[in-house]
Amino acid sequence: MSDQEAPSAKPAIFLTVVGLLTIVGMVAMPLLAGEPDGQTATQWVRYLGRYHFIILHLPIGMLSLVILMELGKLFRSEKGSSTLVPAFFTAVSAVVAVVVGFLLYQSGDDNSELIQNHMWWGIGFASATIVAFCVKNWVDLAGGKGGFVYFLSLLASAGVMTVASHDGGESVHGKGYLRKEEPPALREWINQLPGAEKLPIEEDGSSDEPAEGSGATQEPVGVPLEEQVVYTHLIQPIFDQKCVSCHGEDKQKGKLRMDTYELTLAGGKEGDGFEPGNAEDSNIVYRIHLPLDDDEHMPPEDKKQMEDHEIAVLEWWINAGASPDLKVVDAEMPAEVKEAVSKLVPPEVAAAEAAAATSAQEEEAKAREALAAEVEKLQEVFPSALNFESQQSSGVTFTAVSMRKNFGDEELAKLAPLAPALVSVDLSATQVTDAGLLSLADASKLKMLRLSETQVTDAALEAVAGMVALESLNLYGTKVTNEGVLKLVDLPNLKRLYLWQTAVDAAGADAVRAKMPDCEVILGVEVGGE
Known part of the structure; x- marks a missing residue:
């Protein structure tokens, strides 16, 4: 019998069991809680859920630290510090981020497919960090044997984290956010990758097309006045620019979609989107007029707000019956509404103006280059x-x-x-x-x-x-x-x-x-x- 006894495996067994039970608990949360309902969510649920945006950065930073520490050991002859403790805090912070994120999900603001994917990938990330921590316990117990398996578990955690973070970012900034400003050469290379979305390559590397699933409509250029429809050519473009990023196919805050007439009318968890003939009692109009710092104000405080002339046209249209088929030439508009309509910039005009501005900038750059010498x-x-x-x-x-x-x-x-x-x-x-x-x-x-x-x-x-x-x-x-x-x-x-x-x-x-x-x-x- 040696003078020094082998380390006990009991702590590693205990931590492994706790870790596995935690994983089971995280997976069970959304299955047992059911579909989120903001009406039944308590104020504490809504309050604590908002801390997700703060806590989520902790496991990302901790995992990065652990990986860097492990990589550092490859370039040092002496044994470096153990990463067991930072791996533990990585797993704990990841679990906390999942829990408060789930509370945010249960507040019912957004239960889109994108958010659900983000939730499950987030649970996967937290589970991967728990597995990595448990593996580290057993590696240390074995005197360092199996360290390669531990490092692979860290890399797997980083991979799952990347996917979860990407979905989370798109839920905030909109689908396709990362690729909107790709340089032409990079976009061409990414387009050739298997499974990659093939985006058009412009001179500036950006796409004139709306992000897939954004709900943004592309109306034909130069529609004659006698053929223009109030909803299609005046109202929906306002929604596309100011509302669809939060209430479209990819994201539905409050279970409300505003990318089509029928979905906007159907409304969300707060009821119908609007009441034809009664703008004052319509949910959309009510929220537009709330104070800017009110949580229910639309659009949110950090988004581009509706202009006065846009609100005037929207309210007139709802009061006039909110018909999806009313043509501009048949509409009886008061003088002030006609003036408001004249201030609206059609999507095709806005696109043309943006293209002209880009072209002017390019011509200016060429002229400057020609004069430089x-x-x-x-x-x-x-x-x-x-x-x-x-x-x-x-x-x-x-x-x-x-x-x-x-x-x-x-x-x-x-x-x-x-x-x-x-x-x-x-x-x-x-x-x-x-x-x-x-x-x-x-x-x-x-x-x-x-x-x-x-x-x-x-x-x-x-x-x-x-x-x-x-x-x-x-x-x-x-x-x-x-x-x-x-x-x-x-x-x-x-x-x-x-x-x-x-x-x-x-x-x-x-x-x-x-x-x-x-x-x-x-x-x-x-x-x-x-």
């Missing part, structure tokens, strides 16, 4: 004077404030290749003359031009008159006259014209104002002396 070259000539307007813009700004007496027509001519891209130019107190301004003749995007205290005269205004995008022009301290500034009256976007200390008098300024009522003509001190 020329801008870089001129930045060496005019340090700190030439820059892009912003990180995304292809517009170029220039200021000669640091050069003034050393900047004249010859220097300005060097900017001619960039003239079409210039949006702001400050030539204040430089030696630029009328002839030099011809270098900016192609500045069709120029919005701001400062010529204060330069030698320009009426002759220079011929070139300025062609700068159709010009919004602000400063001629302070120049030699322009009443006759010359009249050359500017056809500039369509000019909003401010500075004429202080020029030959332009009050009569000349009034003449410009008469022809350009939307332009602010500033004579400085002279205006105050009138």
Whole structure:
């Protein structure tokens, strides 16, 4: 008989039995409790269930720690710390997360298939961590033999955790959330994987299609007014944008679906969705008007809210009978409702606007790239004077404030290749003359031009008159006259014209104002002396 007795197997047996009973209990919970019913759920159930969103992170972090500790042992010669204790807390926290998650499920807010899958995968994850902990007990009892089995059980736990977390994330953010912003190359590769959903590949890698099962409708583009149906073309698009993410095919908070007329009318656990002819007593409208911080408010506080004009159209439609077939041309709309309808953006228009914005951004990026070499070259000539307007813009700004007496027509001519891209130019107190301004003749995007205290005269205004995008022009301290500034009256976007200390008098300024009522003509001190 050895001096040191072998460790007793009783603790390992006890913990294994407790672990197996815990697994059986978790599996039995949803089977014995039945379908969730928010009406019978107590306030404590609803309250404690909300802690699921906090506790669920604990087992994820603990499991990650255990795996990292085990991996660390592979690179160390001496025996590392045992992971038995962190494995125990991983299992315990996973079980607690399952219990409070089940309470949240029993509150009845959402019993969709996605949530049920998340629940069962969550139970599977907690069960896997219990198995891993039990295996670790037996491995330690055997003096480390079977460590590979323990490591495999940890990897299995991580795999189940990944699936459970994915379903949980989609229940919050919507189906397909992770793949919405895939780069094109990655999406193409994932599409080729067995069983992967084949998503369309756009230039930006995103899909213009709604997530599968989202309930979002795709109406034909350009439906003539006489063929538009109030529900189909006005009401359902509002629901798609503001309601279906929580009340669609994949997720039904409060057992309510709003992706079709019939399902919306049928309502959920709180009764009918709406009462035709009575918007005030309709459940949907009632919840829309609840305070924003009320738990029953729709949409939830963290979601995009309904606009006033959307609510006005919805209430009018319900009060008018909530017909699914009423055409726009047959509807008797009050003036205020017609105005509200005019503010609605049809899905096809919104999609077209989004596509146009994306296209514009791409064109802007291409234009910026084409200008980059020329801008870089001129930045060496005019340090700190030439820059892009912003990180995304292809517009170029220039200021000669640091050069003034050393900047004249010859220097300005060097900017001619960039003239079409210039949006702001400050030539204040430089030696630029009328002839030099011809270098900016192609500045069709120029919005701001400062010529204060330069030698320009009426002759220079011929070139300025062609700068159709010009919004602000400063001629302070120049030699322009009443006759010359009249050359500017056809500039369509000019909003401010500075004429202080020029030959332009009050009569000349009034003449410009008469022809350009939307332009602010500033004579400085002279205006105050009138």
